[in-house]
Amino acid sequence: MGEFDFIARHFRPLAGPGAMELRNDGATMALPAGEELVLSSDTMVEGLHFLPDDPAGTIARKLLRCNLSDLAAMGSRPRHYMLNVSVPPGRHYDEAWFTEFAAGLAADQKQYDISLLGGDTTGSPSPLMLNVTILGSVRRGQVLRRDGARAGDGVWITGSLGRAALGLQIRLGKLATGDASLVEAYRIPTPRTGLSLYGIVSAAMDISDGLLQDSGHIAEESGVAITLFEEKLPLVPEVAAHMATHRKIILLGGDDYELLLTCPAASEDALQAHCRQHGVPLTKVGMVTEGEGVTMLDRQHAPINFSRTGWQHF
Amino acid sequence: MGEFDFIARHFRPLAGPGAMELRNDGATMALPAGEELVLSSDTMVEGLHFLPDDPAGTIARKLLRCNLSDLAAMGSRPRHYMLNVSVPPGRHYDEAWFTEFAAGLAADQKQYDISLLGGDTTGSPSPLMLNVTILGSVRRGQVLRRDGARAGDGVWITGSLGRAALGLQIRLGKLATGDASLVEAYRIPTPRTGLSLYGIVSAAMDISDGLLQDSGHIAEESGVAITLFEEKLPLVPEVAAHMATHRKIILLGGDDYELLLTCPAASEDALQAHCRQHGVPLTKVGMVTEGEGVTMLDRQHAPINFSRTGWQHF
Numbered sequence: 026m027g028e029f030d031f032i033a034r035h036f037r038p039l040a041g042p043g044a045m046e047l048r049n050d051g052a053t054m055a056l057p058a059g060e061e062l063v064l065s066s067d068t069m070v071e072g073l074h075f076l077p078d079d080p081a082g083t084i085a086r087k088l089l090r091c092n093l094s095d096l097a098a099m100g101s102r103p104r105h106y107m108l109n110v111s112v113p114p115g116r117h118y119d120e121a122w123f124t125e126f127a128a129g130l131a132a133d134q135k136q137y138d139i140s141l142l143g144g145d146t147t148g149s150p151s152p153l154m155l156n157v158t159i160l161g162s163v164r165r166g167q168v169l170r171r172d173g174a175r176a177g178d179g180v181w182i183t184g185s186l187g188r189a190a191l192g193l194q195i196r197l198g199k200l201a202t203g204d205a206s207l208v209e210a211y212r213i214p215t216p217r218t219g220l221s222l223y224g225i226v227s228a229a230m231d232i233s234d235g236l237l238q239d240s241g242h243i244a245e246e247s248g249v250a251i252t253l254f255e256e257k258l259p260l261v262p263e264v265a266a267h268m269a270t271h272r273k274i275i276l277l278g279g280d281d282y283e284l285l286l287t288c289p290a291a292s293e294d295a296l297q298a299h300c301r302q303h304g305v306p307l308t309k310v311g312m313v314t315e316g317e318g319v320t321m322l323d324r325q326h327a328p329i330n331f332s333r334t335g336w337q338h339f
Numbered sequence: 340m341g342e343f344d345f346i347a348r349h350f351r352p353l354a355g356p357g358a359m360e361l362r363n364d365g366a367t368m369a370l371p372a373g374e375e376l377v378l379s380s381d382t383m384v385e386g387l388h389f390l391p392d393d394p395a396g397t398i399a400r401k402l403l404r405c406n407l408s409d410l411a412a413m414g415s416r417p418r419h420y421m422l423n424v425s426v427p428p429g430r431h432y433d434e435a436w437f438t439e440f441a442a443g444l445a446a447d448q449k450q451y452d453i454s455l456l457g458g459d460t461t462g463s464p465s466p467l468m469l470n471v472t473i474l475g476s477v478r479r480g481q482v483l484r485r486d487g488a489r490a491g492d493g494v495w496i497t498g499s500l501g502r503a504a505l506g507l508q509i510r511l512g513k514l515a516t517g518d519a520s521l522v523e524a525y526r527i528p529t530p531r532t533g534l535s536l537y538g539i540v541s542a543a544m545d546i547s548d549g550l551l552q553d554s555g556h557i558a559e560e561s562g563v564a565i566t567l568f569e570e571k572l573p574l575v576p577e578v579a580a581h582m583a584t585h586r587k588i589i590l591l592g593g594d595d596y597e598l599l600l601t602c603p604a605a606s607e608d609a610l611q612a613h614c615r616q617h618g619v620p621l622t623k624v625g626m627v628t629e630g631e632g633v634t635m636l637d638r639q640h641a642p643i644n645f646s647r648t649g650w651q652h653f
Contacts, residue, residue: 045484048484048485048486048556048560049412049413049482049484049485049544049560050379050408050409050410050412050413050485050544050545051377051378051379051380051409051410051412051413051415052377052378052379053375053376053377053378053413053477053482054375054376054378055375055376055479056370056375056376058372061367061368061369061370062367062368062369062370062376062474063365063366063367064365064366064367064368064421064456064457064474065364065365065366065457066365066421066423066457066458066459066472067459068423068425068459068461068468068470070425070461070462070463070464071464072464073461073462073463073464074461095364095365096364096365098363098364098365099363099364099365099367101365107378107380107472109380109382109423109470109472111382111384111468142378143378143379143380144380145380145381145382145470147382147384147387147388148384148387149384149387149466149468150384150385150386150387150465150466151464151465151466152463152464152465154382154425154463154468156382156423156459156470158380158421158423158472160376160378163367165369168363168367170359170362170363171362171363171364172362230363230364231364242362246362246363
């Protein structure tokens with residue numbers, strides 16, 4: 026297939042205002058007065074971030090949603106994205122696959138009110154490589170950051186933990202259960218877009234590499250210590266059922282794409298009210314203290330000793 | 340090496356305002372009043388867009404310059420970029436390699452007055468994959484496009500053709516010559532940033548996939564035909580010397596990253612004066628007529644029949 030026809034067939038229908046129908050060297054984007062741009066970028070590599078036989082539509086949606094989650098963590102409204110695709114020849118990434126892939130993008134474009142601006146399509150000698158740079162906007166100066174946590178703040182997370190990590194175990198054949206919802210959570214995360222937490226929380230990020238490791242980022246950037254309580258972690262019954270055999274995976278696993286927030290005591294009511302109003306489950310799981318590092322205490326309030334803290338890519 | 344230490348060591352020193360030292364989920368960028376954002380994205384894959392033993396510093400600079408060239412083609416001033424890197428383990432892409440890679444980025448950041456905003460670093464099962472999304476700005480509504488060429492316009496190109504294509508042939512061992520300047524042209528293109536062609540040219544793009552194919556894009560998007568004259572193509576002596584043996588590669592080769600412009604007769608003086616003022620060589624190589632498609636006429640003014648028109652990635 027020709028590169029230009031390929032782009033025209035699959036991606037032109039996704040192009041939004043400013044993309045100039047993907048017919049130029051690039052794209053344009055205007056910003057509303059008083060707003061600044063917020064950008065984030067995520068790459069997904071076949072075999073590392075998705076499995077070759079994952080459905081094309083869910084791969085597309087996960088690609089967008091990982092990026093949407095980054096914008097959510099920064100308190101930004103999503104607007105557009107740039108898409109980069111490197112396709113290996115002679116594999117199953119054919120017309121049918123990209124038709125389904127584009128349909129997945131289209132579905133989430135509609136759901137999150139975003140559109141494609143541009144990108145690049147190349148070959149790849151081996152794996153399928155996907156990359157999105159997402160563009161959002163926020164009132165100038167109101168972006169959420171990781172470095173504002175202060176001693177005395179509470180540590181909160183949205184949603185629940187461990188579903189995606191167990192879903193991956195199922196996909197890898199390392200966990201036998203018929204629970205399709207766990208696999209679904211791994212394949213199609215739910216980014217927490219749409220909240221307005223500026224002025225309420227003191228720090229925010231999304232949990233992509235695991236609660237312990239990501240808490241470490243907030244602790245480090247804010248110059249504080251964080252203590253997490255295992256007994257307080259929100260686990261749905263399908264996850265809690267596997268704590269005896271998969272505790273470490275549940276506690277350390279990534280791919281949840283929930284928000285990790287710190288919040289001063291004075292704003293706790295506002296945080297809870299805002300999340301309740303938006304139908305977003307919220308749980309207080311720990312506290313910020315002076316010092317450094319992250320400690321997770323077990324049900325007997327003894328520190329849990331993990332050999333590794335989370336996920337690093339290399 | 341750890342992912343976060345790796346990013347801190349090599350990329351944090353490149354981070355500009357808005358990048359928040361690469362310590363958050365993303366970055367921010369403000370736009371001057373009255374300007375709109377211009378974006379472009381280019382992926383470079385080991386073995387396709389560069390060779391594994393190309394110097395790390397020139398790979399870095401080519402990555403930025405391909406993207407800078409896209410902004411130049413749209414008449415945009417470059418400002419920032421997002422960098423995505425997927426690194427295969429157990430190869431020569433080690434500390435020393437990335438130190439040289441980052442030094443290449445730093446050199447061109449200085450030269451083009453741009454800075455790193457953010458990105459993503461992952462592993463790769465096989466090739467080194469590099470991607471940049473570049474961000475520039477332009478006065479609102481003044482972006483250059485491909486679809487404005489009109490019958491009667493002249494076709495112009497900056498610089499000269501074929502140096503990079505021959506440089507690649509040397510690198511592939513298919514051309515024996517000691518001319519290092521051709522290899523250098525392949526490795527480090529010169530993006531034509533800094534011109535202000537809005538209101539002068541009717542269409543613009545950069546020549547990345549070869550003059551014939553890229554002219555085809557302007558012809559198609561503008562709904563016109565383009566005729567190019569082989570005798571008028573600007574060739575430096577080091578290139579002209581190989582016309583007898585490598586004519587097709589010189590005429591069709593890509594990677595020049597010169598500007599391809601169409602210009603109404605009434606603006607030709609302004610175009611020439613502007614390029615002269617900026618020290619940019621400029622040559623009229625063809626004309627726009629009614630019709631469709633691109634024809635290149637040889638020195639006897641007979642159409643040259645090429646079996647393929649340029650470079651497509653798959």
